[in-house]
Amino acid sequence: MIRIGFLFFCLYANGILAQKPLVEAVEDKGGYRIEVTNPSYLPVSMIFNFQLQNLRVDGGVDTLVVRPNSRQTVHRLWAVSPNRGYSFRYDYTYHTGDYRVRRYDTAYVYELPFRGTVPRRVIQGYNGRFSHTDRAALDFDMPEGTEIHAARPGRVVEVINNNESGCSDPICMNFSNLVRILHRDGTIAEYVHLRQHGTTVKIGQKVNNGDLIGYSGNTGFSTAPHLHFAVYQQRFGHRIFLPTTFRTAFGQVILVQGKSYSPQKSE
Ligand SMILES: [Zn+2]
Structure with missing residues (x-):
């Protein structure tokens, strides 16, 4: 036989x-x-x-x-x-990711992924023409080394932190340092362009709202220091990016390109 x-x-x-x-x-x-x-x-x-x-x-x-x-x-x-x-x-x-996930908590209100009273400008918003075509993703202008905090509780499922630098060409796409966090409803948040060795969490770790997860940078496909934040569902071969509402100093809002937001009001 x-x-x-x-x-x-x-x-x-x-x-x-x-x-x-x-x-x-x-x-x-x-x-x-x-x-x-x-x-x-x-x-x-x-x-x-x-x-x-x-x-x-x-x-x-x-x-x-x-x-x-x-x-x-x-x-x-x-x-x-x-x-x-x-x-x-x-x-x-x-x-x-689980390609079957369809339903998710549409009412969930996210924290901004940074702290303090300094407003951070959204330099590219949902469906932005530079690199967010057809995707609900946000780019926050911020200097390298800004503390990044979890916008929603979950479990850390991916950490990349060994990339050194970035460039303004899509060929640098795969050289981003990042953290991905899986939420209870199966959606995944990604925090991208972190600085080299700029992550403070491990794969498998549970994080709560506001936990420090790393420091911003300029790695990967990036023209200037910023944080790229997006929430998505995984399908088979593509992702569905989801718009999210944030709690800000001025209420719960969908963030808009060109405007600046902070978690707390300045005194
Ligand atoms: Zn982006």
Whole structure:
């Protein structure tokens, strides 16, 4: 009997996940189990593609979600004719986040991601023409080294802090230092362009409103020191960016490009 299994390769991964999912084909009676270990604090959405000889896949090959910090059997392959040899190849695509999340807490009011009485100007707002086309994201003008605080409680799921510098060309897009925080409703906030080694939280850490998470900088695709803040839902292969309301010194508002906001009034 011939049993040949090939792990092909991961086709595409969205989101820089330090702890990538591990896929294993485990020989089982009359076939194989495909097992995924997800060491991350984020769920992972995956699609497998099989090429099978004398094997069938249990339950089809729909998009599946692997829970955070778990090991799951995601597919079973059974020999169609057990007395004949069987073989398979597979590849897979994964994205960080649960692609099924649709509903979220639309009433949630976020804290501004900085403290104090100094107003910070929104230099690019929702759908801004420079780099926010079709996305609800905010760029706050601030000098490097400004304290960045969690705008909403959650769990830290990604931290990148080893990048040195930035540039005004999209080729620098992947060189941002950042913190991503998963909220209770499955949405994710990202705090981007932090300075080198400018994060103060670890992956897996729970944070509360207002906790210090790092210091602003100018890393990645950035023309001047600022903080990029956005909240999104992960779909399979793209993100849905969500407008959010903030608590400011002058009430609860949706922030507008060109205006300045502070959490507290100056005396
Ligand atoms: Zn931005």
